[in-house]
Amino acid sequence: MSGALLDVRGLRTVFHFLEGAYPAVDGISFTMRSGEVLGLVGESGSGKSVAGLSLIGLIDPPGEVVEGEVLFKGRNLRTIGESALRQVRGKEIAMIFQDSLAALNPVLTVSEQMVEAIREHADVPLPAARERVIAALRQVGISSPETRIDQYPHEFSGGMRQRVAIATALLNKPDLIIADEPTTALDVTIQGQILAEMQTLARETGTALIWITHDLGVVSELADRVAVMYAGRIVEIGGIDDVLDRPCHPYTQGLLDSIPAENAPGSRLRQIDGTAPSLAARPVGCAFRLRCQRAGPLCAEREPDVTEGPSGQSWRCHHPIPQGDRP
Amino acid sequence: MTTTPAQTTPIIGLEGLSRDFQRPPVLAERLLALLGRKALPPVLRAVTDVDLAVRRGEVLGLVGESGCGKSTLGRMVSGILPPTQGRVTFDGQAVPTLTGRDKLGYVLGVQMIFQDPYASLNPRQKVGDIIAEPLRVHGMATSRREVIERVDTALAEVGLDPSYKERYPHQFSGGQRQRIGIARAFIVNPRFLVCDEPIAALDVSIQAQVINLFMDLRDKYELTYLFISHDLSVVRHIADRVAIMYLGRLVEIAPAADLFAQPAHPYTRALLAEIPSVKRRRRKFQPVRGELPSPLNPPPGCTFHPRCPFAIARCREERPVLRDIAPRRQSACHLSDQI
Ligand SMILES: Nc1ncnc2c1ncn2[C@@H]1O[C@H](COP(=O)(O)OP(=O)(O)OP(=O)(O)O)[C@@H](O)[C@H]1O
Numbered sequence: 124m125s126g127a128l129l130d131v132r133g134l135r136t137v138f139h140f141l142e143g144a145y146p147a148v149d150g151i152s153f154t155m156r157s158g159e160v161l162g163l164v165g166e167s168g169s170g171k172s173v174a175g176l177s178l179i180g181l182i183d184p185p186g187e188v189v190e191g192e193v194l195f196k197g198r199n200l201r202t203i204g205e206s207a208l209r210q211v212r213g214k215e216i217a218m219i220f221q222d223s224l225a226a227l228n229p230v231l232t233v234s235e236q237m238v239e240a241i242r243e244h245a246d247v248p249l250p251a252a253r254e255r256v257i258a259a260l261r262q263v264g265i266s267s268p269e270t271r272i273d274q275y276p277h278e279f280s281g282g283m284r285q286r287v288a289i290a291t292a293l294l295n296k297p298d299l300i301i302a303d304e305p306t307t308a309l310d311v312t313i314q315g316q317i318l319a320e321m322q323t324l325a326r327e328t329g330t331a332l333i334w335i336t337h338d339l340g341v342v343s344e345l346a347d348r349v350a351v352m353y354a355g356r357i358v359e360i361g362g363i364d365d366v367l368d369r370p371c372h373p374y375t376q377g378l379l380d381s382i383p384a385e386n387a388p389g390s391r392l393r394q395i396d397g398t399a400p401s402l403a404a405r406p407v408g409c410a411f412r413l414r415c416q417r418a419g420p421l422c423a424e425r426e427p428d429v430t431e432g433p434s435g436q437s438w439r440c441h442h443p444i445p446q447g448d449r450p
Numbered sequence: 451m452t453t454t455p456a457q458t459t460p461i462i463g464l465e466g467l468s469r470d471f472q473r474p475p476v477l478a479e480r481l482l483a484l485l486g487r488k489a490l491p492p493v494l495r496a497v498t499d500v501d502l503a504v505r506r507g508e509v510l511g512l513v514g515e516s517g518c519g520k521s522t523l524g525r526m527v528s529g530i531l532p533p534t535q536g537r538v539t540f541d542g543q544a545v546p547t548l549t550g551r552d553k554l555g556y557v558l559g560v561q562m563i564f565q566d567p568y569a570s571l572n573p574r575q576k577v578g579d580i581i582a583e584p585l586r587v588h589g590m591a592t593s594r595r596e597v598i599e600r601v602d603t604a605l606a607e608v609g610l611d612p613s614y615k616e617r618y619p620h621q622f623s624g625g626q627r628q629r630i631g632i633a634r635a636f637i638v639n640p641r642f643l644v645c646d647e648p649i650a651a652l653d654v655s656i657q658a659q660v661i662n663l664f665m666d667l668r669d670k671y672e673l674t675y676l677f678i679s680h681d682l683s684v685v686r687h688i689a690d691r692v693a694i695m696y697l698g699r700l701v702e703i704a705p706a707a708d709l710f711a712q713p714a715h716p717y718t719r720a721l722l723a724e725i726p727s728v729k730r731r732r733r734k735f736q737p738v739r740g741e742l743p744s745p746l747n748p749p750p751g752c753t754f755h756p757r758c759p760f761a762i763a764r765c766r767e768e769r770p771v772l773r774d775i776a777p778r779r780q781s782a783c784h785l786s787d788q789i
Pocket residue numbers: 138147165166167168169170171172173174185186221401402
């Protein structure tokens with residue numbers, strides 16, 4: 124598929140344990156255009172973070188990417204080699220990690236690490252690099268960045284460190300940002316400010332964004348498309364209006380139904396019973412079937428393949444919810 | 451419901467409650483101290499001068515951003531943390547003055563459910579022993595038989611199979627662990643539960659299960675909750691009344707329906723305007739001005755003024771007090787009559 128910024132095909136990442144290898148990401152495929160925002164949602168442990176890390180080759184043993192292609196601007200990142208990949212990371216693709224605390228170096232000042240992030244990829248004089256760092260910190264709402272810049276990460280609050288991580292990702296105007304739960308710890312007002320910056324970036328500089336989150340509300344307001352993961356697979360993906368207004372997969376529907384704002388205050392929330400299976404205990408057939416109200420005999424026999432609808436929405440389910448049939 | 455005098459006394463009252471923390475000195479400060487120079491680590495005021503009455507049978511939501519002092523307040527209510535100033539009352543009596551049966555009534559009657567179901571359960575203890583612990587600590591179980599019966603009842607109450615009591619916490623999912631935490635709080639028949647972000651660490655699909663459990667238990671046992679959360683849509687769903695906290699102080703208190711229909715305080719308004727909704731698409735996000743102030747160095751006057759779109763000169767100098775603005779509603783803002 125030409126013209127796509129990112130074209131992921133059949134990506135599969137396993138974790139090796141004594142008893143065997145278990146797939147945390149089990150053959151995911153999707154494409155992204157420049158300036159597009161893709162929301163990635165799903166249960167805890169469904170493989171969202173592993174998927175993000177697999178894209179840029181940051182999976183360490185016992186994990187291993189075993190199959191698939193990651194075509195980024197036409198090049199397969201899985202085969203270009205570590206040194207070429209290092210040039211791509213931080214410059215063309217930036218990642219904001221779920222644990223931003225761990226991503227910052229405690230013995231370097233904020234300025235030292237952010238300046239380094241610029242000069243690693245381009246020959247920028249120090250004063251100019253500092254100016255860019257100050258501008259990026261101001262963008263994410265850190266006031267008096269001129270003085271803050273020379274402080275150490277531990278002198279920043281958790282929310283501020285999170286914003287330093289976001290500012291670092293913005294520095295080199297990357298083509299793609301993979302953001303893993305970047306605003307979960309932040310107050311909604313500060314979250315709004317960061318989403319504003321991200322949106323501007325996507326619209327004005329054409330940066331594409333993969334936004335990993337639990338919060339369907341954020342995805343709804345920010346994303347163009349959304350992918351829903353369950354047990355290592357993308358079980359539904361499509362345009363934001365298609366998936367949120369006309370979900371085909373029962374898990375997507377269940378998530379939407381259980382949102383408090385979708386239920387009358389004080390009423391019992393509609394809930395998905397049961398829990399997600401662990402990596403080692405995924406059932407034969409559809410991994411959602413023990414929790415699914417639409418499950419039939421076929422669901423226990425074999426895993427559903429991908430079906431694609433006319434609008435580009437696609438799902439993995441033997442008995443999808445008929446379109447326009449939301450209760 | 452008929453109103454008896456006892457019912458008008460709040461079950462929990464907070465009067466001028468404050469809590470300071472001083473972090474341990476860092477190396478530089480210890481070195482200076484060795485040289486005979488004074489370098490005390492700064493004092494952080496996590497909760498400042500909170501007055502609040504929780505009525506019997508209500509669910510009071512406590513909302514505010516990360517680090518604003520919600521857990522500290524909750525821990526003082528449940529007696530885990532002593533206040534630096536002010537006092538907590540239980541059924542109208544100051545907690546430190548309680549003795550004998552009254553004291554036990556408070557210790558058992560007020561239980562806390564913690565934010566992190568992974569950290570709050572001892573990994574080396576069997577689930578049955580974890581749940582029975584409050585019985586042992588307070589010498590409440592007369593026989594082994596009775597302990598087992600009460601543990602089984604508590605497990606059944608939170609929707610877990612009694613056979614689970616032989617297992618260890620790591621064998622359970624987050625949602626199940628949170629149920630174990632609830633069962634442990636429940637075994638002493640509490641009247642008041644401090645629920646500290648009880649669903650924040652849970653899976654999306656499990657959150658609704660646990661919220662439903664809280665609502666069922668409340669109906670069945672006429673419990674009172676202090677329900678701490680930074681998720682406004684959850685609070686809107688479960689709370690009767692809501693208190694909004696900013697930088698250690700309460701800035702607004704109102705019945706939930708009124709607060710969500712017509713927020714008064716500028717901070718509350720900003721919060722409500724930003725709640726993400728699955729109904730809204732392709733929103734144009736607006737950059738908010740200002741930034742989070744540090745509790746170590748709170749701004750003078752109204753602590754919200756650096757971020758407040760309505761701030762006037764007075765706001766930078768004079769701190770607004772929490773005062774009545776309508777029946778059952780309070781707000782701490784100089785402009786609460788005008789905006
Ligand atoms: N380093 C590791 N070693 C072993 N297993 C791992 C490792 N990292 C992840 N996994 C497993 O891979 C699966 C997917 O994990 P991942 O972190 O991608 O989930 P997630 O969707 O990001 O969840 P969350 O919402 O909780 O962040 C999980 O079952 C997890 O236990």
